[in-house]
Amino acid sequence: MPVIDRGRVVGALRRWLLAGLLVLIPLIVTIWVLDWVISTLDQTLDILPDAWQPERWLGMRPPGMGVLLAVAIVLGVGALASNYVGNQLVAWWHALLQRIPVVRSIYSGVKQVSDTLLSDKGNAFRQALLVQWPRDGMWTIAFLTGAPGGDVARHLPPQDYLSVYVPTTPNPTGGYFVMVHRRDVVPLAMSVDEALTYVISMGVIVPGGRKGALPVHAPAAEPR
Template structure:
């Protein structure tokens, strides 16, 4: 019985990650294949090739994103994007949703942004208990004024094993430990619930501290 149990566990450990990975890839490909529906009917792959070709939607979606990015990068395209943003900001309800989503996406995907650029170790949910968090920036506006100008940082504390949910908290910089592991490694650490342990810690230095103090 012990041998059968060992073989069963070994089989599950081998197959479960593979099956989940294939399922996620199939979902992504199937979802992106829906973008082909915007093409005229006589341009549909089923009409051109006589069969459904999985994955063409991925290439088509990538082509759309690259084309929009190229157009938005030039002068005329940038003017059109600004006009589009201004139009959406005049529509009630849509304005609040769009502006919030755009601020988050600009923060996450901007090359100059600091969001999710560092993995931290913070005490959560109480002192003496530690968890992995991600640096998202620094408090500003009215929040910073209520913190009396103290050296706080904004962090996102993900839940495990699903890191898409979590908590946004502000903690004092001296109470954070910057991890040498990358954000990808930290996410793997969270998703694996501590089974996969990469990297090591180092002290988090204030932004204005000289490099020699690190």
């Protein structure tokens, strides 16, 4: 009767388990996020009058109709805000919300972030950079956000300095805003999406398909 090597069996089971988790976890999380987004957007149908509800004329609520309605609302608001009259209404609405004490702080912060990230006029996150952080000799990925402005520009000339955002890993929504000299910045050929993937994966997923995790052989400690 053949002898079973328990160590090899345990090692194979461990490899299979990790391989299965690497395949299933991203798939499950993606499906869960999509299901949450679709189910949340489907609640947009609740704003319709009862006579217009899909249950009245279809006998059921097809999944995804709320997504179509939400997209139609966003497109309609965008089309309205793109003309002169709509632009004036948006300005009036913005001025009104600025006068409400608690709402003002929340709305202003969210609007500034969305304007920076989504506006075509902004230049945030348009280029991936390589900077030394948090000290000389240590390098990390950063993103160009602009140039020093306001009173800061008197002390740090925009022609000499850049405003950059240094994200944290693996959550790039947190990070540091710093202003560095142009000579201390190395522009990267990778896109912003590739750089974000590089940051989120903690350097494991390298743009170009190469593996970033390489063995590091530390020198042996000298005997005392």
